[in-house]
Amino acid sequence: MIQKLDLNLAVFRDDLYPSLGGGNKGRKMDYIGKTILCDQYDSIITTGGIQSNHCRAVAIFAARHKLRCTFVLHGDKERYNSESGNAKVIRLSGAKIVFAKEPSDISILMDHAMDDYSNSGFNPYYIWGGGHTMEGGLAYIEAIKVLKDYTVSENWHPDYIFLASGTGSTQAGIMAGLDKFDFHNTSVIGISVGRNSAHAENVVQEFYNELCSKYNIKNNMRKAIVLDEYLCGGYAKSNYELDSLSLNSIKDFGFILDTTYSGKAFFGMQKFIKENKLKGRILFWHTGGTFNFLAK
Numbered sequence: 001m002i003q004k005l006d007l008n009l010a011v012f013r014d015d016l017y018p019s020l021g022g023g024n025k026g027r028k029m030d031y032i033g034k035t036i037l038c039d040q041y042d043s044i045i046t047t048g049g050i051q052s053n054h055c056r057a058v059a060i061f062a063a064r065h066k067l068r069c070t071f072v073l074h075g076d077k078e079r080y081n082s083e084s085g086n087a088k089v090i091r092l093s094g095a096k097i098v099f100a101k102e103p104s105d106i107s108i109l110m111d112h113a114m115d116d117y118s119n120s121g122f123n124p125y126y127i128w129g130g131g132h133t134m135e136g137g138l139a140y141i142e143a144i145k146v147l148k149d150y151t152v153s154e155n156w157h158p159d160y161i162f163l164a165s166g167t168g169s170t171q172a173g174i175m176a177g178l179d180k181f182d183f184h185n186t187s188v189i190g191i192s193v194g195r196n197s198a199h200a201e202n203v204v205q206e207f208y209n210e211l212c213s214k215y216n217i218k219n220n221m222r223k224a225i226v227l228d229e230y231l232c233g234g235y236a237k238s239n240y241e242l243d244s245l246s247l248n249s250i251k252d253f254g255f256i257l258d259t260t261y262s263g264k265a266f267f268g269m270q271k272f273i274k275e276n277k278l279k280g281r282i283l284f285w286h287t288g289g290t291f292n293f294l295a296k
């Protein structure tokens with residue numbers, strides 16, 4: 001669903017994506033899940049932080065389809081056991097939890113979990129953190145069809161799309177989707193939620209190229225843009241201004257903006273528009289974050 005805020009600003013409401021708790025991780029997991037069900041896997045292994053939207057979407061998917069599931073989580077165990085939001089959903093989903101003390105332990109623990117399932121006669125499926133997979137990207141290529149239908153019916157074409165960029169698969173998928181559905185004059189601007197620009201842009205650029213070649217999309221040679229000047233101190237960090245934007249988001253806009261993802265992107269977008277006196281029609285792609293907003 002796309003919501004108009006004013007003449008030149010619309011919001012793609014993926015926070016309202018209707019399955020697996022919504023947000024971009026719900027949309028990605030619906031596509032990843034097709035492969036899992038189609039190829040008859042019976043167990044899933046993935047990873048994320050204690051408030052991971054991705055792990056929450058996977059947890060709900062696994063429970064719905066009666067698949068076994070192991071999460072290798074990183075972060076504070078006590079907070080995981082006491083917080084609400086995604087942590088609560090993951091805790092109550094029946095999934096097995098393994099805690100990684102160091103980030104460098106994550107892939108080893110995931111491999112162990114894969115071996116454990118295989119040795120017990122299961123057929124496990126491995127998902128990269130954040131749902132950063134080809135299928136996850138495809139979910140966003142196809143989401144551009146929704147935007148296409150909107151631009152045709154409303155005669156409203158965005159010049160810019162802003163969104164929160166983390167692993168970069170949502171942004172890369174949107175870029176490939178814009179090529180596929182002939183949006184030649186629409187630029188995508190990612191607001192980094194953690195990475196520095198150089199690293200983030202490299203990952204988005206490569207993933208966009210891979211998606212175009214895998215799904216036979218005529219590559220319009222887009223250049224990945226991910227801004228890192230609105231990090232507010234780093235991943236999941238905030239400041240007074242961002243906190244205020246988030247706390248006022250319901251009153252001011254009629255939707256929820258959290259401080260880790262969608263609010264940080266909205267904050268960055270507002271600043272960028274002002275600093276650059278940006279003109280034109282803008283689409284803010286709301287990637288979710290409701291559970292993060294409700295975590296504490």
Ligand SMILES: *Cc1c(COP(=O)(O)O)cnc(C)c1O
Pocket residue numbers: 023024025053054130164165166167168169170171261262287288289
């Ligand atoms: C994971 C996430 C993002 C970032 O998406 P990527 O595809 O990893 O770049 C943005 N918003 C929310 C709410 C997320 O959970």
